[in-house]
Amino acid sequence: MIIATWNVNSIRARLPRVTDWLAKVRPDVLCMQETKVTDEEFPREEIEALGYRLETYGQPTYNGVAIASLHEMEEVARGLPEDDDDSQRRVIEATVKGVRIVNVYVPNGQAPGTEAYEMKLQWLATLCAALEEFYYPSDDLVLLGDMNIAPEDRDVHDPEALRGKIHVSEPERAALRSLIDALRQKNQDDGVYTWWDYRMAMFRRGLGYRIDLILVTPPLSERLLGVTVDRDERAQEKPSDHAPVIATFA
DNA sequence: ATGGTTGCACAGCAA
Numbered sequence A: 001m002i003i004a005t006w007n008v009n010s011i012r013a014r015l016p017r018v019t020d021w022l023a024k025v026r027p028d029v030l031c032m033q034e035t036k037v038t039d040e041e042f043p044r045e046e047i048e049a050l051g052y053r054l055e056t057y058g059q060p061t062y063n064g065v066a067i068a069s070l071h072e073m074e075e076v077a078r079g080l081p082e083d084d085d086d087s088q089r090r091v092i093e094a095t096v097k098g099v100r101i102v103n104v105y106v107p108n109g110q111a112p113g114t115e116a117y118e119m120k121l122q123w124l125a126t127l128c129a130a131l132e133e134f135y136y137p138s139d140d141l142v143l144l145g146d147m148n149i150a151p152e153d154r155d156v157h158d159p160e161a162l163r164g165k166i167h168v169s170e171p172e173r174a175a176l177r178s179l180i181d182a183l184r185q186k187n188q189d190d191g192v193y194t195w196w197d198y199r200m201a202m203f204r205r206g207l208g209y210r211i212d213l214i215l216v217t218p219p220l221s222e223r224l225l226g227v228t229v230d231r232d233e234r235a236q237e238k239p240s241d242h243a244p245v246i247a248t249f250a
Numbered sequence B: 001a002t003g004g005t006t007g008c009a010c011a012g013c014a015a
Helices: A011-025 A044-048 A115-134 A170-174 A182-186 A218-223 A231-235
Strands: A002-007 A029-033 A053-057 A065-069 A074-078 A091-096 A099-105 A141-146 A212-216 A224-229 A245-249
Touching: A002 A011, A002 A099, A002 A141, A002 A212, A011 A029, A011 A044, A029 A099, A029 A141, A044 A053, A053 A091, A065 A091, A065 A099, A115 A170, A141 A245, A182 A212, A182 A224, A212 A218, A212 A245, A218 A224
Parallel strands: A002 A029, A099 A141
Antiparallel strands: A002 A245, A029 A065, A053 A065, A074 A091, A091 A099, A141 A212, A224 A245
C-alpha cells in the first residue's frame, strides 16, 4: 500500500502536475495540503477520471486539505474537535483498507514570539490531545502532511543559523515525538528535504527543509517498506514549493 | 537586517 503526502500550493494552479503525478506514481492514497479552494470549486473531475475517489475540506484563498484514494474511504472526518465553521480548514481524516489516515496542514507559525507561533503550538496541542483521545498506539494510524516542523537538525540545511527559529524550535519538535518518523526508519542521510522556498533560488542551491512528514504508530512501522521524496517534481515547470513524500507499506 | 518568489485575486497577505 502506497500512501503519499504533497503540499500542492493551490490545486487549481497545480492540477496538471498533480494529475500527471497520480497517473505516473499511482499511489493508493494521496493526501494534499494547501489546496486553496472551496469544496464546490475543487477540480474533482480531472482527479476522479484517473480512478480516484476524493474527499475535500477547503476554503477560499488559504489552507485546505484533500484525500484522493483508489479505495473506499470510510469514516471521513473534517477539522479538529473544537473547530467551527469559521475555523481554518487544516485536517481531514479517513480510513482506507483498515488504516486510519490523518492528513494535516499544520499552521506555519511565522516566528517564535509571535501570536501566530502561539497559535501553532495551541493547534498542535489540540491535535495531539484529539489523537490521544480517539486512537491507541496499537492502531494502524498514519499522521501525515505539511507539519511545518523539521524534526531534527539534520533535517535543515543550516541548523546553526536556524537554531531556535520557526520549524525547528524545541516546543514545535516536542509535539511530534509520540509517533514514529517513517523516513528515519529507513534513511539516515543528511540533506533529505521536502520544501525549498521559492525565494533566493533555494532549490537550485540545495537549501531546504524536511517538514513534510509521514508519522506512524508501531504496528504500521512494522509494515513499512520504504519512504522516498520525489525531488524531481520540485524541478518541474511551475512546481509546488514542496515535493511529494511517498511511503510504501506491506 | 533585508530581500527574494508564488498564489490568490486584484491590494496586500501568507508562506
